[in-house]
Amino acid sequence: MVPLSWYLILAAALFSVGLYGVLARKNAIAILMGIELMLNAVNVNLVAFWRYRTPEVIAGQAFAVIVFAVAAAEVAVGLALIISIYRRRNTVVADDIDLLKF
Amino acid sequence: MTAQQLIFIILAAITLGSAVMVVTVRNLVHAALWLIATLFGVACLFVALNAGFLAVAQVVIYIGAISILIIFAIMLTRGVGQGTSTQTNANWGWGALLAVVFFGGLVWLLSLWPGFTTQKPEIGRAFDPLRQLGQALVSPNAYVIPFEVASVLLLAALIGAIIVAWDRRLK
Numbered sequence: 001m002v003p004l005s006w007y008l009i010l011a012a013a014l015f016s017v018g019l020y021g022v023l024a025r026k027n028a029i030a031i032l033m034g035i036e037l038m039l040n041a042v043n044v045n046l047v048a049f050w051r052y053r054t055p056e057v058i059a060g061q062a063f064a065v066i067v068f069a070v071a072a073a074e075v076a077v078g079l080a081l082i083i084s085i086y087r088r089r090n091t092v093v094a095d096d097i098d099l100l101k102f
Numbered sequence: 103m104t105a106q107q108l109i110f111i112i113l114a115a116i117t118l119g120s121a122v123m124v125v126t127v128r129n130l131v132h133a134a135l136w137l138i139a140t141l142f143g144v145a146c147l148f149v150a151l152n153a154g155f156l157a158v159a160q161v162v163i164y165i166g167a168i169s170i171l172i173i174f175a176i177m178l179t180r181g182v183g184q185g186t187s188t189q190t191n192a193n194w195g196w197g198a199l200l201a202v203v204f205f206g207g208l209v210w211l212l213s214l215w216p217g218f219t220t221q222k223p224e225i226g227r228a229f230d231p232l233r234q235l236g237q238a239l240v241s242p243n244a245y246v247i248p249f250e251v252a253s254v255l256l257l258a259a260l261i262g263a264i265i266v267a268w269d270r271r272l273k
Contacts, residue, residue, distance in 0.1 A: 002110045004220040007147070008212050010114045014121055014140075016205035021125030023197030024190045029175050030130060033137050036168065037121055040144045043156075051151045052220045058234040062245045064156050065235070068163050069252040073259030075168050079175040080263035086179045087269060095191060 007048035015041035028082045028092045032075060039071045110150065117143030128189050130176045138169045152225060155232050 014037060021034025043064045050060020086092050089099075120139035127133050141164040148157035212218055225231075238244040 001104065001221050002106050002150075003218075004222075005212070005218045006110060006114070007151075008218070009209055010118070010147075012205055012208040012212070013118055014144075015208075016201040017118065017121040017125055019204060020197050020201035023200060024194035025125065026189055026191045027130060029172060029179065030125075030133060030189065033124055033133060033172060036137065036164070036172075037124065037140065040141065040164075043160075044144060044147055047148055047151045047153045047156060051153070052222055053217065055152075055223055055225050055231075056229070058231065058238045058244075061153055061156060061231065061235045062238050062248075064153070065159070065239065066245075066248055066252050068156075068159055069256050072163055072168060073256050075171060076263040077259050077266065079171055080267035082175060083178055083267050092179045 004048060004052040007044060007052075011041045011044040011048070014038075014044065026093050026095065028085075028094045028097070029079070031094060032078050032082075035078075036071065036075065039067060039074075043067055106150075110147075113143055113146050113150065117147065130189075131173065134169060134173045134176060137172070138165050141165050141169065152231060155235060 018034045018037030018041060021037060022031050025031050025034060046060045046064045046067070050058070054060070082092055085097055089097065091097065117140055120136045120143065123136040124133050124140060127136065141160060145157045145160040145165075148154075148160060239249045240246055
């Protein structure tokens with residue numbers, strides 16, 4: 001049987017890969033993809049804890065559904081911001097978007 | 103090694119391998135395609151965890167909507183910081199170090215927790231997670247308010263996205 005620890009370690013690794021993507025990538029869209037990986041790792045954790053600890057209480061799955069909705073909202077607003085910045089500044093490199101330092 | 107363990111290891115290898123490709127490949131369209139593979143691996147993990155509805159929702163929302171939206175955004179901003187030029191910033195070494203330290207710290211913290219090696223409890227035949235989830239999301243003494251707030255948030259975010267991305271010069 002697969003113990004809970006395997007799922008938790010997998011989710012931690014997935015989160016760390018997403019964290020690396022957010023920290024190391026130049027392109028703002030690639031940073032958003034890293035955030036998606038991190039949100040997925042959290043969802044794996046939520047569902048694994050639900051299945052292994054409290055399968056009779058559905059809270060874990062309900063939280064995961066809310067995370068889906070928030071992730072969809074986040075990616076829609078994030079991509080709209082990136083496209084708007086691209087129209088004005090003609091760049092999507094996160095280092096170049098520094099108008100506040102102007 | 104049982105069949106369940108073997109399936110888990112294959113799924114974990116697919117998920118983690120394609121996640122590493124997402125953050126390392128230079129071509130962003132390829133990165134988005136690897137992201138779809140990662141999301142599909144996570145959907146398979148949801149099936150292994152008896153969360154069938156979430157697996158379907160993962161395919162429909164993440165693979166069907168979010169990935170396509172990301173690919174559209176990549177194509178709309180094509181030619182900028184893509185292709186053969188390097189895709190990582192100057193601090194990628196620190197980022198990698200931080201990610202490895204973070205992973206080690208998480209695993210160390212979790213290994214101190216006594217419930218770390220919990221085995222999967224049996225779910226009774228009469229228990230239907232899908233029915234439970236559906237009732238929890240509309241029941242007043244469960245999650246109806248967070249569910250409705252999430253729907254309002256989604257509507258507000260989509261209207262906001264349209265307004266933010268509106269090209270005012272077209273008028």
